[in-house]
Amino acid sequence: MRRLIAILPVAAFVIVLVGFMVGLKRDPAILPSMLIGKPLPAFALPPVKPMAAGLTSAELVGEPRLLNVFASWCGPCREEHPVLLQLKAEGVTIDGLDWKEEADAGAHWLDENGDPYAKSGNDRTGRAGIDMGVSGVPETFVIDRRGVVRYRQVGAITPEVWSQTIAPLMAKLKAES
Amino acid sequence: MKRLILIAAAALALAGPTLAVTPDEQLKDPRLEARARALSQELRCLVCQNQSIDDSAAPLAHDLRVILRERLAAGDSDKQAVDYLVARYGDFVLLKPPFQPDTWALWLGPAAILLLAGAGAALYMRGRARVGDAPLSAADEAEAARLMAADKGD
Numbered sequence: 001m002r003r004l005i006a007i008l009p010v011a012a013f014v015i016v017l018v019g020f021m022v023g024l025k026r027d028p029a030i031l032p033s034m035l036i037g038k039p040l041p042a043f044a045l046p047p048v049k050p051m052a053a054g055l056t057s058a059e060l061v062g063e064p065r066l067l068n069v070f071a072s073w074c075g076p077c078r079e080e081h082p083v084l085l086q087l088k089a090e091g092v093t094i095d096g097l098d099w100k101e102e103a104d105a106g107a108h109w110l111d112e113n114g115d116p117y118a119k120s121g122n123d124r125t126g127r128a129g130i131d132m133g134v135s136g137v138p139e140t141f142v143i144d145r146r147g148v149v150r151y152r153q154v155g156a157i158t159p160e161v162w163s164q165t166i167a168p169l170m171a172k173l174k175a176e177s
Numbered sequence: 178m179k180r181l182i183l184i185a186a187a188a189l190a191l192a193g194p195t196l197a198v199t200p201d202e203q204l205k206d207p208r209l210e211a212r213a214r215a216l217s218q219e220l221r222c223l224v225c226q227n228q229s230i231d232d233s234a235a236p237l238a239h240d241l242r243v244i245l246r247e248r249l250a251a252g253d254s255d256k257q258a259v260d261y262l263v264a265r266y267g268d269f270v271l272l273k274p275p276f277q278p279d280t281w282a283l284w285l286g287p288a289a290i291l292l293l294a295g296a297g298a299a300l301y302m303r304g305r306a307r308v309g310d311a312p313l314s315a316a317d318e319a320e321a322a323r324l325m326a327a328d329k330g331d
Contacts, residue, residue, distance in 0.1 A: 005297075028226055034267050100236065126240050133265045135223035135237060 033152035034133050035141065040067070040149060043128035045121025048098045048106040055095060055121025061147035064173035065093040066140050066166075068117070068157075069129055071101050072109035074137040080156035084116035087162065092170070096120035099129045099137050142166060144173045197234045204246050213246045216255055220245070220262060221272050229272060 035041075044056040060067060068084060070077045084094055096117035098106035103122035110120070123129050132141065135154075142151035151169055153161060198217075204210040214231060220241065222233035230238040230245075241262060248258035262270050274280045313321065 031223075031269050032267060034265060126237075127244075130237075130240060130244065131265060133267070135266070 029136070030154045031135070033141075033149070035149040035152065038149060039147050040141070040143065041128075041131040043121070043123075043131065045097070045123055045128055046103065048096065048103050048120040048122045049110060049115075050103075050107065053119055055097065055119045057147070059119065060095060060143055061145065063093060063145060064170050065095060065118075065143050067095050067097060067143055069097045069099050069132075069134050069137050069139040069141075070106075070109075071099045071137045072105045073101060076156040077138045078113075080138050080158075081113050081116070083157050083159060083162065085114050087157075088116040093118050097129060098122045099134065100124070100126040140166075142169055142173070144176065197232055197238065198242060199239075202239065202243050202246065204250060206250075209246070209249050212255060213242070213249055216249075216259060217242050217245055219272050220259070221270050223266060223270065 040057040040060060042057050045054050047054045066087075068080075070080075088094060094116050096110075096119070098109075098120060100123065102124060106120070106122055110117075121128075126134075133152075138156050140153040140157055141149050142153070144150050150173065151166070153166065157166065198214070204213060217231040218229045220230045222228045222230045222235055222238040222241075224235035224237050225233050228238075230241045245258055245262070248261050249255075253261070259271070268275060274283060276284050
């Protein structure tokens with residue numbers, strides 16, 4: 001009993017140490033999304049490119065898809081863009097939400113770098129993004145057939161993120177009826 | 178030269194702190210604006226996470242301040258306006274976490290540790306005191322008497 005009590009402070013120290021080691025390595029930007037398991041909030045956005053169709057939340061149903069929040073002013077988006085183009089080539093449906101900028105800037109970005117999106121909408125004021133809890137770009141929502149958000153990726157989709165996290169989820173969502 | 182230094186000193190003395198809240202986003206009604214200021218000091222900026230949206234110059238913080246003021250102007254109570262943002266960004270947007278089952282450890286943990294440590298310390302002290310108060314054995318008593326007697330003899 002005495003010995004047990006003597007060990008107690010050391011044990012408490014180790015528990016706190018492990019807690020800090022885990023806690024300090026977590027990326028504080030990656031927050032739980034309030035949208036998981038819920039349908040997308042309603043939005044109807046004008047097009048990014050002139051003469052194109054816009055983007056409404058009601059359209060984002062039918063097949064599992066990605067909704068990618070991007071902006072021409074966003075650095076990591078530049079890194080993510082080739083991955084999105086590759087995914088489009090592989091047949092993944094991606095829609096784009098151009099966050100907090102004029103449609104011109106978004107359209108210029110897509111003309112210059114290629115357009116990976118099936119549909120895209122311009123969220124000039126950022127309100128549609130804020131309704132989804134977007135705190136920065138890029139962010140990507142994985143949406144199932146019923147239009148329910150199943151996953152939120154904060155930060156760029158890298159090839160690793162795709163193959164390890166999102167691709168298995170998409171395969172699972174495709175298997176759902 | 179002296180005048181230049183005086184002018185520079187005066188300019189420094191007159192310079193106030195810069196505010197993140199810009200005049201164009203403030204409400205005309207001073208009471209609503211005061212409520213908005215108070216609430217926004219309790220709301221976390223999602224971009225620079227240890228600043229309130231009242232302090233932060235991040236564009237998203239600006240947007241959230243404007244949304245908060247819109248809600249208040251539309252007649253929301255303080256709680257409704259804050260809940261509007263919590264519905265989108267979660268409890269994390271609150272700088273002061275709410276008291277609920279998943280934050281019990283956070284709120285009660287320090288007090289629990291203090292109580293445990295206090296109880297441990299009290300038990301330990303009591304144990305020590307008992308050792309000191311224990312009566313002397315017969316042999317010790319005799320030895321003490323002998324020493325006292327010897328002392329008197331000097």
